[in-house]
């Protein structure tokens with residue numbers, strides 16, 4: 440074929456080939472950008488974040504300045520001190536435990552995903568508080584294995600205080616997957632990284648009084664069976680205890696589970712009854728007070744935060760070393776579970792009466808039958824094991840503890856002009 444007879448056709452061919460080249464290079468360029476983003480450590484958590492519990496900021500981590508901050512925060516400043524990774528450090532218990540560890544000279548690094556299960560400004564305020572005492576909180580999720588591995592590369596943690604969790608009994612009916620994500624998958628993700636460490640850390644973690652579920656024998660003892668959880672929350676905490684057993688058995692990780700009993704106090708959680716009762720009483724709003732069948736009492740073994748902190752520190756101090764290394768068990772390791780309660784259950788109606796007295800405001804009580812929402816009718820801890828092994832001895836009764844809580848509440852929400860965005 441005489442190509443010269445078709446000059447236009449030849450031009451179109453050239454045009455086609457340059458279009459093909461352009462398309463090819465565009466793909467290469469987009470591909471490079473994609474690979475860069477996918478491999479960049481700061482993007483990892485974005486890909487792994489849980490859509491059901493939004494983190495309000497995009498997290499970023501990595502780089503020399505970040506590593507230095509991590510190391511400085513985790514540096515031990517006392518003889519025989521620990522280097523502790525505290526997960527859920529911007530949470531209620533996490534903040535108090537981190538501050539206490541730092542005060543006594545342990546190195547502390549926080550990790551928190553700052554999700555919006557409750558008002559994240561409260562979590563940010565707790566973060567500020569910790570920052571002032573030298574505790575850095577890394578923003579990230581316990582499901583982010585790349586981040587956890589990095590943290591263990593930067594700091595050889597001696598201990599992990601694992602408090603990151605999806606808390607709250609009733610919310611489990613609204614957002615069940617968030618419980619599986621944090622309390623089951625997140626826990627496994629953390630244990631996987633811990634077991635791989637050359638020097639495995641000892642792990643102390645938050646279980647819950649809710650594992651006693653529908654048990655009727657009181658007080659609840661660690662020896663009792665825990666096979667009747669009343670909520671998905673309780674079921675995920677119970678699963679955590681079984682998972683702990685497995686990692687202890689296979690990899691030699693030292694694991695201590697603490698069954699917390701309705702912890703309350705300053706910097707507390709706005710989703711908990713004592714907190715939003717305070718807010719609603721002050722706002723003249725009626726409060727739902729649950730009661731059992733035939734006007735049966737609903738009661739909790741409310742435990743003050745400072746007592747819980749002492750229990751947590753006692754558990755860390757008595758935790759034996761893990762025995763494994765690099766994913767291999769070298770010998771049997773410690774496996775423990777303790778109740779951390781107050782041993783004196785208080786009916787919810789009495790809690791309200793105490794609040795009325797402290798606030799000097801009459802509550803608008805709306806007494807109703809305990810809804811089928813996962814709540815159990817009562818909790819009551821036997822703490823003799825924790826007393827014996829950890830030296831645990833709660834000293835704050837509900838009246839004294841609530842006074843301290845209310846003082847903090849009024850100060851926090853009035854001084855800072857913050858709104859009590861409780862639920």
Ligand SMILES: O=C(O)[C@H]1O[C@H](OP(=O)(O)OP(=O)(O)OC[C@H]2O[C@@H](n3ccc(=O)[nH]c3=O)[C@H](O)[C@@H]2O)[C@H](O)[C@@H](O)[C@@H]1O
Pocket residue numbers: 606607608646647648649698699700701702710711712713727728729737738739787814815816818
């Ligand atoms: O002990 C525990 O392990 C658990 O303690 C609390 O759970 P809960 O005891 O249900 O604490 P609140 O939500 O503050 O409820 C306290 C009491 O107030 C009652 N309540 C709650 C809400 C309400 O509107 N009215 C009401 O009477 C509940 O039934 C319960 O008896 C925490 O929220 C859980 O995260 C924790 O794991």
